[in-house]
Amino acid sequence: MNTKVGRFQLFTTDHRRIAVRYLVLGLVAVVIGTLLSLVMRIHRVWPAVAFPFYGTLRPEDYLAVVTMHGTLMVFFVLTVVPQSAFPNLVLPGQIGAEQMAFPRLNAAAFWVTTASLVVLLAAFFAPQGAPISGWTSYPPLSAIAAAGPGQGTGMDLWLWSIALFCLAAIASSTNLLVTIVACRCRGMSWGRLPLTVWSWLVSSALTVLAFSVLLAAAALLLADRHLGTSYFLPSGEVVNGLVMRSGKGSPMLWLHLFWFFGHPEVYISILPGMGLASSLLANFTRRPVPGYRLMVGATILIGVLGLGVWGHHIFVSGMNPYAGTAFGLTTLAIAVPSSAEVLTWIGMLFRGRLQPTTPMLFALGFLSFFIAGGLTGPILAQPALDSYLHNTFFVVAHFHLVMAMAGVFSVFAGIYYWYPLLTGRRMNERLGQVHFWVSLVAAYGTFFPMHLAGLAGEPRHYAQLSGPVASFANLIPVERGITFSALLLATAQIVFLINVAWSARRGSPAGENPWRATTLEWSPFPHPIARGQAYSYGGSAERDFSPQWQETGAGPVFEGLKKAPSPSD
Amino acid sequence: MPATFTRHQAETERKDPGFGGKPPLDRRPTGGGGGDDNWDSRPSGRRGPRELLIRYRLGVFSGLAGDFVFFAVLVSAFFVRQTAGHIDASENYVSDWHPLSVPPILWINTAILLLSSVTMETARRQLFHEIDIMEEWLGLGRPAVRRAAPWLIATILLGCLFLAGQWIAWQQLAQQGLFFSTNPNSHFFYLVTGTHGFHLLLGLGALLFALIAMFRLKRVEMRQIAIDCTAWYWHAMGLFWIFIFALLTIQ
Ligand code: HEM
Numbered sequence: 117m118n119t120k121v122g123r124f125q126l127f128t129t130d131h132r133r134i135a136v137r138y139l140v141l142g143l144v145a146v147v148i149g150t151l152l153s154l155v156m157r158i159h160r161v162w163p164a165v166a167f168p169f170y171g172t173l174r175p176e177d178y179l180a181v182v183t184m185h186g187t188l189m190v191f192f193v194l195t196v197v198p199q200s201a202f203p204n205l206v207l208p209g210q211i212g213a214e215q216m217a218f219p220r221l222n223a224a225a226f227w228v229t230t231a232s233l234v235v236l237l238a239a240f241f242a243p244q245g246a247p248i249s250g251w252t253s254y255p256p257l258s259a260i261a262a263a264g265p266g267q268g269t270g271m272d273l274w275l276w277s278i279a280l281f282c283l284a285a286i287a288s289s290t291n292l293l294v295t296i297v298a299c300r301c302r303g304m305s306w307g308r309l310p311l312t313v314w315s316w317l318v319s320s321a322l323t324v325l326a327f328s329v330l331l332a333a334a335a336l337l338l339a340d341r342h343l344g345t346s347y348f349l350p351s352g353e354v355v356n357g358l359v360m361r362s363g364k365g366s367p368m369l370w371l372h373l374f375w376f377f378g379h380p381e382v383y384i385s386i387l388p389g390m391g392l393a394s395s396l397l398a399n400f401t402r403r404p405v406p407g408y409r410l411m412v413g414a415t416i417l418i419g420v421l422g423l424g425v426w427g428h429h430i431f432v433s434g435m436n437p438y439a440g441t442a443f444g445l446t447t448l449a450i451a452v453p454s455s456a457e458v459l460t461w462i463g464m465l466f467r468g469r470l471q472p473t474t475p476m477l478f479a480l481g482f483l484s485f486f487i488a489g490g491l492t493g494p495i496l497a498q499p500a501l502d503s504y505l506h507n508t509f510f511v512v513a514h515f516h517l518v519m520a521m522a523g524v525f526s527v528f529a530g531i532y533y534w535y536p537l538l539t540g541r542r543m544n545e546r547l548g549q550v551h552f553w554v555s556l557v558a559a560y561g562t563f564f565p566m567h568l569a570g571l572a573g574e575p576r577h578y579a580q581l582s583g584p585v586a587s588f589a590n591l592i593p594v595e596r597g598i599t600f601s602a603l604l605l606a607t608a609q610i611v612f613l614i615n616v617a618w619s620a621r622r623g624s625p626a627g628e629n630p631w632r633a634t635t636l637e638w639s640p641f642p643h644p645i646a647r648g649q650a651y652s653y654g655g656s657a658e659r660d661f662s663p664q665w666q667e668t669g670a671g672p673v674f675e676g677l678k679k680a681p682s683p684s685d
Numbered sequence: 686m687p688a689t690f691t692r693h694q695a696e697t698e699r700k701d702p703g704f705g706g707k708p709p710l711d712r713r714p715t716g717g718g719g720g721d722d723n724w725d726s727r728p729s730g731r732r733g734p735r736e737l738l739i740r741y742r743l744g745v746f747s748g749l750a751g752d753f754v755f756f757a758v759l760v761s762a763f764f765v766r767q768t769a770g771h772i773d774a775s776e777n778y779v780s781d782w783h784p785l786s787v788p789p790i791l792w793i794n795t796a797i798l799l800l801s802s803v804t805m806e807t808a809r810r811q812l813f814h815e816i817d818i819m820e821e822w823l824g825l826g827r828p829a830v831r832r833a834a835p836w837l838i839a840t841i842l843l844g845c846l847f848l849a850g851q852w853i854a855w856q857q858l859a860q861q862g863l864f865f866s867t868n869p870n871s872h873f874f875y876l877v878t879g880t881h882g883f884h885l886l887l888g889l890g891a892l893l894f895a896l897i898a899m900f901r902l903k904r905v906e907m908r909q910i911a912i913d914c915t916a917w918y919w920h921a922m923g924l925f926w927i928f929i930f931a932l933l934t935i936q
């Protein structure tokens with residue numbers, strides 16, 4: 117375990133430094149994204165509030181805020197952190213490689229991602245502001261500059277930003293794929309890989325395929341906007357009273373392409389968290405992961421099936437209803453491997469002594485959100501039910517629980533767990549517990565009532581509930597509760613930031629292998645050899661684990677750990 | 686280290702600074718072609734002559750998989766647009782899709798591109814000829830590079846010729862009054878041939894780089910990689926072109 121990230125170098129190829137940069141990038145994005153979400157929540161319940169430096173929000177501003185919030189969170193937080201920051205931090209360590217397969221490509225990917233974020237944020241300062249067509253950017257709204265404020269320069273910047281992001285994601289995942297396939301240390305056979313590595317293998321393959329689709333779709337949309345093509349523009353479109361040029365293109369094409377990317381994308385952002393949850397549950401119950409092969413198989417199956425379910429996002433868009441039925445079935449099929457993983461995790465909880473450290477708590481939080489949000493998935497996957505629920509707050513509740521909160525909680529679990537690798541210290545436990553409990557309660561308080569709002573028919577992407585239509589008036593108390601809860605949720609994160617800063621200097625020294633973990637990122641040797649399974653926990657009370665770098669069954673584990681010569685080979 | 690030669694175990698060991706010793710628990714068969722001849726059990730970076738080559742190849746294949754999907758999306762856009770007609774009130778099928786007859790020069794271009802794949806492959810194989818590459822590795826000149834260079838130059842010329850041919854095809858279409866913005870089919874034609882042409886430009890850049898690299902790079906291994914990766918990329922572009930060309934001619 118090498119601690120401390122050393123002197124600053126701008127164009128470093130060191131994967132740990134790159135990891136820290138990705139974390140900072142994700143932090144910038146999450147802070148802006150959270151502030152935007154608070155703006156939305158406040159506007160929904162107190163529409164007349166004037167925001168400092170801005171004033172009151174117009175309806176189109178609300179849409180711009182929705183769009184930027186979604187884009188920042190999905191791409192720059194929930195893709196960047198689990199799929200770029202964490203693997204840079206620990207993947208080479210976990211497979212015993214000293215370096216990534218392509219360190220320079222990896223570093224370049226970081227800088228392109230940064231450029232992409234800058235271009236996206238620049239959209240705020242575009243002549244008519246940020247784009248308003250949501251993170252999914254459906255045409256024709258997104259294809260015609262005249263369709264609304266922000267759909268000119270703002271939309272162009274969005275598209276260029278996404279194109280850059282795609283290139284960076286493909287490059288960085290190519291690097292991860294090759295690293296996993298070709299750079300494992302001696303003894304690190306496929307059957308000994310930690311489940312996080314399996315997750316990264318699958319999510320990287322998905323990234324290469326899915327982001328290539330998004331890149332091509334973005335290119336076609338740019339062609340529609342600037343080269344006079346009409347791949348996505350239907351004929352007879354009337355925008356602001358003007359008949360647009362007749363296109364005969366199909367907005368449905370974008371919907372299919374976008375969701376062919378979009379569904380794998382949700383798994384790209386959650387699979388690493390699933391792998392981490394398996395590892396943490398094993399570590400903090402001091403028992404191996406049961407059915408390692410089953411878990412690997414489920415991970416791969418989720419990846420494969422995930423490529424064939426995109427249609428469940430577009431049941432009510434005019435897609436052939438038979439296709440809807442087929443997509444409903446494939447979607448239910450993907451619930452099978454997901455449930456297999458969930459049941460395994462639940463089973464793991466009933467075995468050992470459970471150690472409620474902060475990383476473990478966040479892993480449990482992940483599990484709870486994954487279940488709570490996952491249960492509404494099969495409901496939405498029925499075309500008949502979805503035709504009522506689509507575009508209501510029910511969907512917002514579903515994906516904020518299963519993707520946003522589960523994803524963020526797994527990110528927190530990862531940060532609390534791997535923090536000692538960067539600083540040599542642990543994060544403060546007490547602050548961590550406060551952070552966890554307040555976040556847990558506030559997250560449910562924020563997103564659970566959204567189910568009710570959705571069932572009552574409240575649509576998403578609407579700036580206000582007030583106005584001539586009074587039918588949602590009785591939802592206003594719920595709305596208010598959600599807003600208060602969201603404010604609490606955001607405030608709780610200050611505790612986390614304080615903890616990160618404070619513990620870097622004052623946290624209790626972690627020593628070697630603070631969690632008594634088995635995987636190689638904690639190995640004290642610079643050139644480890646994998647000598648055993650990834651999760652060899654259990655056994656006698658004083659020797660309840662054997663790390664992968666340790667010869668299994670060769671004497672008590674703790675004795676001689678320090679004295680043993682570094683296995684150099 | 687070239688792909689036909691591996692250092693002696695003892696040599697590898699000697700180069701390793703600081704960790705020469707074996708851990709006492711690490712069982713090692715001595716001699717007789719025992720377990721230690723298995724390159725996979727060596728540390729990353731010293732797994733025989735092909736290790737780096739395979740790593741780079743995997744990287745190129747992963748990128749090409751993404752690229753293939755990219756082209757597949759363009760083609761799907763073509764199919765969607767092609768079938769976007771409708772049936773009007775008097776039951777006539779109305780479509781604004783005008784089949785476009787490809788300029789015949791594309792057949793010649795296709796032949797040229799296929800030929801360039803052959804020359805590229807010939808160049809690539811030169812760098813894996815055992816005797817030549819051994820001489821290079823021992824520092825006795827660069828016979829493999831000298832043999833490969835003409836084939837590489839031929840590939841570059843054929844690549845340029847293909848691009849020139851594509852340019853002529855565009856000119857011919859323009860003379861028929863078919864420009865990028867004429868109709869949906871011509872959009873597609875220009876878009877997909879343009880995208881493919883752009884990929885070939887990148888390929889030509891890679892070829893030039895490989896040509897210079899062969900004479901400049903110090904490690905034989907890296908020379909092999911430069912050519913090998915360029916070759917796979919070039920072959921893939923040939924393959925993509927065949928798909929695209931078939932689509933354009935059959936439509
Ligand atoms: C059993 C598993 C799941 C099923 C059956 C399922 C089903 C669905 C369906 C049918 C929709 C479309 C609802 C609509 O728009 O009307 C949807 C939306 C969504 N799901 Fe899931 N889902 C599952 C798991 C997940 C997971 C694990 C994630 C993320 C990690 C996720 C993220 C999302 C997101 C982000 C959306 C909304 C996208 C948008 O419209 O902006 N889902 N889900």
Ligand SMILES: [Cu+2]
Pocket residue numbers: 378379382425426428429
């Ligand atoms: Cu989905």
